[in-house]
Amino acid sequence: MKKLASLALALALCVSLLPFPAAAADETDSGCADVPKLTKEEIYDLLEDNPNTMPSTVFDAEPSVTAPYSTGAVNMNALQRAVDRLNALRQLAGLPPVALDAALCEEAQYGAVLLAASDFSHRPAKPDDMEEAFYERGKAATSSSNISAGRYVTATPDAFMNDADPSNMTSVGHRRWQLNPTLGKVGFGYAFNANSYYHRYTSEVIKDRSGKPGDYDYIAWPSSGNFPEDLIWWNIPWSVTLNPSKYQQPNASDVTVTLTRASDGRTWTFSGAKSYTAATRGEYFNVETSGYGVPNCIIFRPDEVESYEGVYTVEITGIRTASGAAATLRYSVDFFLLADAVSPYVEPFTDVCKTDSYADAVKWAVTSGVTKGTGDGTTFSPDMTCSRAQVVTFLWNLAHQPAPQSTEHPFTDIPAGGLSDWYLKAMCWAVEQSITTGTGDGATFSPDDPCTREQVLTFLHRYLNSPAAKGESELANRYVTDWYTPALAWAQTNGVLGGYWYDFNLFTPCPRADIVSYMYRAVTE
Numbered sequence: 105m106k107k108l109a110s111l112a113l114a115l116a117l118c119v120s121l122l123p124f125p126a127a128a129a130d131e132t133d134s135g136c137a138d139v140p141k142l143t144k145e146e147i148y149d150l151l152e153d154n155p156n157t158m159p160s161t162v163f164d165a166e167p168s169v170t171a172p173y174s175t176g177a178v179n180m181n182a183l184q185r186a187v188d189r190l191n192a193l194r195q196l197a198g199l200p201p202v203a204l205d206a207a208l209c210e211e212a213q214y215g216a217v218l219l220a221a222s223d224f225s226h227r228p229a230k231p232d233d234m235e236e237a238f239y240e241r242g243k244a245a246t247s248s249s250n251i252s253a254g255r256y257v258t259a260t261p262d263a264f265m266n267d268a269d270p271s272n273m274t275s276v277g278h279r280r281w282q283l284n285p286t287l288g289k290v291g292f293g294y295a296f297n298a299n300s301y302y303h304r305y306t307s308e309v310i311k312d313r314s315g316k317p318g319d320y321d322y323i324a325w326p327s328s329g330n331f332p333e334d335l336i337w338w339n340i341p342w343s344v345t346l347n348p349s350k351y352q353q354p355n356a357s358d359v360t361v362t363l364t365r366a367s368d369g370r371t372w373t374f375s376g377a378k379s380y381t382a383a384t385r386g387e388y389f390n391v392e393t394s395g396y397g398v399p400n401c402i403i404f405r406p407d408e409v410e411s412y413e414g415v416y417t418v419e420i421t422g423i424r425t426a427s428g429a430a431a432t433l434r435y436s437v438d439f440f441l442l443a444d445a446v447s448p449y450v451e452p453f454t455d456v457c458k459t460d461s462y463a464d465a466v467k468w469a470v471t472s473g474v475t476k477g478t479g480d481g482t483t484f485s486p487d488m489t490c491s492r493a494q495v496v497t498f499l500w501n502l503a504h505q506p507a508p509q510s511t512e513h514p515f516t517d518i519p520a521g522g523l524s525d526w527y528l529k530a531m532c533w534a535v536e537q538s539i540t541t542g543t544g545d546g547a548t549f550s551p552d553d554p555c556t557r558e559q560v561l562t563f564l565h566r567y568l569n570s571p572a573a574k575g576e577s578e579l580a581n582r583y584v585t586d587w588y589t590p591a592l593a594w595a596q597t598n599g600v601l602g603g604y605w606y607d608f609n610l611f612t613p614c615p616r617a618d619i620v621s622y623m624y625r626a627v628t629e
Contacts, residue, residue, distance in 0.1 A: 131434045134328045134344075135198010136285070136318035141329040147196065148445035151332070154192035158182060158256045162294070167213070169220040169297045171233040175213040178294050182257060183209055186292045190261040190282060196335075197283050197327045200317060208291020208309045214238065215245025215307030216293035220300060224253045245293065249309045250278045253302035257294035260306045265325065268339045270382035276325075276343045276403055277396035281310045283323050283345070284397030288315030321433070322346050323398070324418075328435035332442045333412045339384055339405075344418070344433070346400035350426055354400055356391035358422035361404045366415035372406040375422075412439040453477060453484040461602075462486060462617040465624035474501050474620060486617035493527040493551035495560055495619060496540060499567050500530035502623065508532035515542055515549040527551060539566045554613035558588035561600070564626055565591035573597045579608060600625045 133141060142150065159181045167176030184204055191201040218239065222228035226246050230239045252260040264278035272278065281287070291309040323345045326336050342363075346354060356376035363372040374380075374389035382388060388405040402420060420433040450456040456466050466484055469475050475498060478485040490498075500506070511532050518531070531549060534540045540563060543550040555563075565571070570590065573580075577593035579601075592610070595601050600622050601608070 130432065131328075131436060132321055133198070134320075134322055134324035134435060136200065136320045138318040139195065139198045139200065141198070142196070144330045144440050144445040147330055147332055148442050150192050150195060151442065154188040155185070156189045156256075156259045156262050157185075158258050159185060162296075167217050167220070167295045169217055169295055169300075171231075173217060173221065173231075173234055173238050175210070175217055175293075176295075178209070178213065178257070178292075182294070183292050186258045186261060187290060189258060190290065193261055193265055193335075194283065196331065197323055197325055198320065199283060199285055199323065200315065202287050202312075202315065203289045205289040205291050205312075208289060208312070209293060210291070211241070211245045212249060212291040212293030212307040212309040213245075213295070214241040214293065215243075215249055215251070215309070216295040216305050218242030218246060219251060219253065219305040219307060220295040220297040224251070224302065224305070226251060245307050245309055248311050249307040250281055251308070252306040253304065255304055255306065257292055257304075257306045260292075260308060262335070264308065265335070266337075266340050268337070268341065268384070270384060273341050273382050273388060273403070273405070274390055275392045275394065275396055276341060276401065279325060279343060280345060280397035280401060282397075283325065284310075284313070284315075285317030285320060285323065285347075286313040286315045287397070288312055320347055321350055324435065326412075326437050326439070328437060331437050331439055332445075333439040334442050336412060336439075338410050341388060341403050341405040342418070343404075344402045344420060345398045346402070346423065346433075348398065348400055351400060351431070352424045352426060352428065353393050354391050354402060354423050356389075359391055359402060360421050361389065361402060362419045362421075363404070363406055364417045364419075366417065367413070372404075374404040413441075414439060450484075452482055454482055456484045456486060460486070460617075462621045465621040466617070468624045468628065469498075469620040472502060473504075474498050474623065475616075484616065487615050489554045489613035490560075490616055490619055491552050492540075492543075492549065492555045492559065493531065495555040495563055495614075496534040497527050497530040498619065498623065499539065499563060500533055502627070503533075503567075505529070506533055508536055510536075513549075514547065517548045517550065534563070537567070539563050555619075556611050557608070557614045557618070558592065558610045560614045560619055560622060561595045562588050562591040564600070564622055565594050568626060570594075571598070583610065595622070595626075598626070 161179045162182055163176055164179050165177040168174040187204040194201060218228050221231050221234065227243060228246060250264050252263055255263055261282065264282050267273055267276040267279050287310065289312045293307040295305050296303060325343050359376060361374040380387060380389050387407040390403045392401045392403060393399045415436055415438050417436045423431050423433060425431050448457050450458055450463050450466050456463055477483055478488065508529055511528055513532055513535060542548055571594055573593035574597040577596045579596045580589050580593035583589065602621060602625060
């Protein structure tokens with residue numbers, strides 16, 4: 105393992121609209137057979153659920169990087185997030201997850217503090233004022249770790265996968281340790297030194313071999329199948345590590361790699377017959393067989409690629425099976441941009457975009473059972489107004505449809521049976537809960553009348569047992585005091601209106617998007 109420091113990269117990403125083709129008969133997938141390949145949307149969700157950002161709390165106890173030295177305590181949520189991110193990357197590569205190990209984290213923490221207090225190296229010099237025992241523990245950790253400088257601990261798994269600088273590209277050792285199929289547990293340490301060059305230091309103790317991988321032929325990065333182009337840039341090398349139990353050690357003089365881009369047929373050929381120099385740009389090829397995780401590693405990088413998009417096919421010849429038979433390895437990668445992996449709409453609707461101001465409220469309304477949408481359920485109809493019967497049914501659904509004490513009611517405009525059945529229980533419940541007293545002189549309910557804003561807010565206010573306003577309401581002061589005034593004052597001062605009340609027309613029919621937004625803010629914020 106060679107040291108890895110911060111590298112600022114600018115990259116341009118293109119959108120891939122090409123479908124992933126059916127695999128050719130001789131193609132094989134990278135990774136373990138029992139780790140399924142993911143769809144583009146599944147990959148998006150995987151990386152969204154396991155981000156490489158830091159939580160708000162980093163340390164439970166700040167490490168001391170000057171005498172008297174101490175390891176402090178990194179917040180376990182931060183360490184777990186680093187492991188979760190590592191496991192997300194391992195899943196992309198077709199590998200089983202690893203576990204965060206407390207003993208390895210303690211070891212790694214000594215290494216991180218030593219890195220922050222000394223020079224950035226696998227064998228840092230001993231600070232004069234550091235106790236020998238502390239130094240020996242730190243050096244033992246750094247000498248058996250992936251180490252990083254300049255990044256938060258949660259971002260280091262991604263950085264270790266890159267190995268793009270010339271000193272690391274020849275072996276991609278950090279990557280191979282992280283993608284070691286027999287890795288079972290890992291430890292992370294993290295320290296900060298404001299007076300040092302890089303500020304942030306991570307030690308990843310990663311030489312464990314207690315894992316039990318499934319059957320695999322090879323481990324590739326980028327892996328076969330769908331792969332986010334967000335994770336590989338123009339200067340990052342590709343790698344293919346052969347399973348030593350299935351393949352003989354590859355020889356650079358025998359191996360040839362052919363990389364073909366489907367969009368234009370462009371082909372790159374890498375072989376030991378050519379001369380390659382490790383550099384930050386340009387073609388590169390190497391066969392590296394030392395013990396970084398798994399030894400049989402074939403490394404290559406095409407030139408003249410500013411960003412990856414669409415399908416690339418890799419074919420490797422000049423390798424042999426464990427029995428000595430000549431073999432050919434072939435697989436394809438379909439690069440896609442994460443932002444294009446998911447629908448822009450809120451599921452299951454085709455008329456609510458995720459960028460709409462009411463998108464979160466619509467999602468909440470569906471998951472809370474308030475409404476299932478309109479028509480066949482694929483539309484929400486955000487601009488459609490609701491009837492009074494629909495609004496009390498929304499509230500009844502929110503309350504988990506409690507049975508009313510009776511279905512007897514005082515209203516003369518509600519027919520017995522027939523079309524009134526769908527809202528009858530909701531209406532009777534609303535009357536019993538004093539959410540509504542009807543319309544006019546109370547003899548009618550007017551179920552089909554559009555529900556106006558002051559009615560929606562009053563229903564909701566009463567549903568919540570009429571909470572008080574938080575101060576004076578400018579909006580309520582615009583109107584003569586009436587039955588809706590307490591609800592209006594509460595809604596404005598408690599943030600139920602979301603700030604959109606300056607041109608508020610109180611007596612207009614309320615659209616569905618606004619109704620669920622009022623409800624969402626009232627019960628969740």
